[in-house]
Amino acid sequence: MNIIIMGPPGAGKGTQADFIKAAFPIPHISTGDMFREAVANGTELGKEAKKYMDGGQLVPDEVTIGIVKERLAQPDCKEGFLLDGFPRTTVQAEALAQVLADMGRKVEAAINVAVPDEVLIERITGRVSCSNCKTVYHTKFKPPAQAGKCDKCGGELVQRSDDTGETVRKRLVVYAAQTKPLLEYYEKQGVLHDINGNRDTREVFADIKRLLENL
Ligand code: AP5
Ligand code: ZN
Numbered sequence: 001m002n003i004i005i006m007g008p009p010g011a012g013k014g015t016q017a018d019f020i021k022a023a024f025p026i027p028h029i030s031t032g033d034m035f036r037e038a039v040a041n042g043t044e045l046g047k048e049a050k051k052y053m054d055g056g057q058l059v060p061d062e063v064t065i066g067i068v069k070e071r072l073a074q075p076d077c078k079e080g081f082l083l084d085g086f087p088r089t090t091v092q093a094e095a096l097a098q099v100l101a102d103m104g105r106k107v108e109a110a111i112n113v114a115v116p117d118e119v120l121i122e123r124i125t126g127r128v129s130c131s132n133c134k135t136v137y138h139t140k141f142k143p144p145a146q147a148g149k150c151d152k153c154g155g156e157l158v159q160r161s162d163d164t165g166e167t168v169r170k171r172l173v174v175y176a177a178q179t180k181p182l183l184e185y186y187e188k189q190g191v192l193h194d195i196n197g198n199r200d201t202r203e204v205f206a207d208i209k210r211l212l213e214n215l
Contacts, residue, residue, distance in 0.1 A: 001026050001080035001215065002105055004087070006182065007113035009171045010124040011197050012204065014136060016113060017084045019205040024212060027076045030084040031064055033134075034071070036160075053162050056170030058088055058178060065095045072099060088179045093186075108215055110186035111208060113197035117172060124168050128157040142201075 001024060005013045014030065021028045035053060038046030045063070052059045068086050071077070087093040100106050115123075126139040128148075132155030137144050144151050162171065186192040195207050 001082075001212065002100065002108045003080070003212070004083045004107055004110045004186075005113065006110055006179070006186075007197060008115065008117075008120055008175045008179075009168070010120040010127070011113040011115045012123070012201065013084045013113060015201055016111075016197075016205055016208055017082055019201070020082055020208065020212070023209060024082075026080040026082050027074075028082045028084060029068070029071050029077075029086070031059075031068065031086040031088075032084070034067055035059060054167065056162060056167040056174060058174060061089055061091045061095070064088075065092055068092075068096070069099055072103075087182060090181065090185065093182055107186070107189070107191055109211065110183075110192050111211065112183055112186075112192060112194050113204065114194055115197040119198055120172065121168060124163050127163055128159055130155040131158045132156070 003020075003026070005017055005020070007013050014033075017028045017030065020026075035046070035049040039050045039053070040046070045067070048063065049059045058064075064086065068083070072081065083096075087096050096107070123138065123141070126141065127136060128139060129136045130150035130153065133150060133153045135150055135152050136142075137150075137157060144157060148157050149155070150157060162168075183192060193211055195204060195211075197204050
C-alpha cells in the first residue's frame, strides 16, 4: 500500500494518519515531524530546516528529497508507506515517482483532505501538542481533560512555533502556490481521491478507510 495524504496546513493530515496507521500496518512518514524532531535534537538538519519552517516557507527540495529517499529505503517500508506532507512541490513528486519506479513501485492513492481556508486558520491557531509524547489536541475541537496538560502522560501542552499569526497565513499562500498544483498531477495519473475534511474526524476516517480497503 503506497499512499500519500495531502491537503493544506491544518486539514487534518496528521490526525487522519494516526487513524490510518492504527487500522493498516504501514509506517507513517511525516516530513514535518521529521524536521521537528531534528530541530528538537539540535542537529544540522534541524538548524537548516528551522529557518524555513518559522518563516512559513518550504525546506529546499534537495534536503527534503534526501531524507525521504533514505526513509523509504528502510525495511519497514517494503510493504508500503503513508507519506504525510510529502511531496509538496512538482520536483518532489517527480523525485518520488523516480525512487518508486526504481523499486518497481508507484503511488497507489493520493488522498486529498479538503477543508475551507477559514476553518484551517481556526484549526491551526487552536492546535496544541504534548511536549513529551507529541499527542495533538485542539483547545476547542479536541480539548484535554485538564487545560494545558496531556491526557496520556501529563506532559505540558505547547503551541508549534509556526502556528501563529503571519506564519500561518504565509503557509497557506505557499500551499496554494507550490503544493496545490500537485492535485492535478495526481488526478492525471488517476490516483487522486478528494475527501471532505470539514466533518467530524471519525466521519472523515470512515471514508478514507473504505477507500483504502477497496484499493
Ligand atoms: P507539516 O508538519 O507537514 O505541516 P502542515 O502541512 O502545515 O500541516 P499541519 O501539521 O499544520 O496540519 P495537519 O494537516 O497535519 O493537521 P492536524 O491533523 O494537526 O510541515 C511543517 C513545515 O515543515 C512546513 O511549513 C515546511 O517548512 C516543512 N516541510 C514539511 N514537509 C515538507 C516538504 N515536503 N517540503 C518542504 N518543506 C516541508 O490538525 C490540525 C488541528 O485541527 C489539530 O489541533 C486537530 O486536533 C484539529 N483537527 C483535525 N481534524 C479535525 C476535524 N475533522 N475537526 C475538527 N478539528 C480537527
Ligand atoms: Zn503526552
